[in-house]
Amino acid sequence: MVLTTQRKAIIEELKKLKTHPTADQFYEVMRRKTPKISIASVYRNLEVLSSAGMIAKLEVSGTQNRFDGDISMHYHLKCSKCGGFVDFSPKGSKTLSKSLDKVKELNMNIDNFNIVFNGLCDKCK
Amino acid sequence: MVLTTQRKAIIEELKKLKTHPTADQFYEVMRRKTPKISIASVYRNLEVLSSAGMIAKLEVSGTQNRFDGDISMHYHLKCSKCGGFVDFSPKGSKTLSKSLDKVKELNMNIDNFNIVFNGLCDKCK
């Protein structure tokens, strides 16, 4: 996997966003910067970069995948009112993280996991 | 929401399956029993029935939603080798469930959550 100029730009732009865009939303963002980029390359590169662990793919939200430039461990909430998809630190998340670490430690066959909370975001509640 | 003959049949068939089918996979299953059923009705009814809480929609797996006739609390694993989607009781799951209950209890804005583990299933490991 070659880290081309385009791929570097994708990583850089994605890291700036806190919106966890879908591939087509992110295509619109990239297009403003580099109008000749194709949607095929966006799909392809988001896939390639997430497989390489350089960005995160959130395989949770209904239908479309979402992508996140922040690859550190954190949780997400899908707002049932505004539909937004936001970073989320629920009360009790430290205990939860410990439980999840423990589960991963005890079950060697688990690579990772996806978890998304559904409810009202701070703005909507 | 009317619990029509068709909807009862959908619930009944889905409860028999342990494969957590996608809507189109489930359409094929239903079609064998009732050939004139349309895929539109399958999509519509899986949506309606999961909104009514009579079946579970697993909004986690990459792209397509999957459906489960078992609405009790349990975990799922997506196998990275065979692609299967199976019920899963990891070691440490009781502690995990407690942590998750606690998070829901402490954060009144959370309705529910989706969690899926990625790794090797029993057959593939």
Next chain:
DNA sequence: ATCGCTGCAAATCTTTTGCAGTAAG
């Protein structure tokens, strides 16, 4: 010169929708 990456357009796959007909009270 090579080999992987990219843009373009077409193809494919998945899901939703409009509408006319049907079913059940």
Next chain:
DNA sequence: CTTACTGCAAAAGATTTGCAGCGAT
């Protein structure tokens, strides 16, 4: 009779693919 449900076909939406050209060693 009324109202919600259903099948059909078309539309819409999302993602992938073939291929020729490009770009960076």
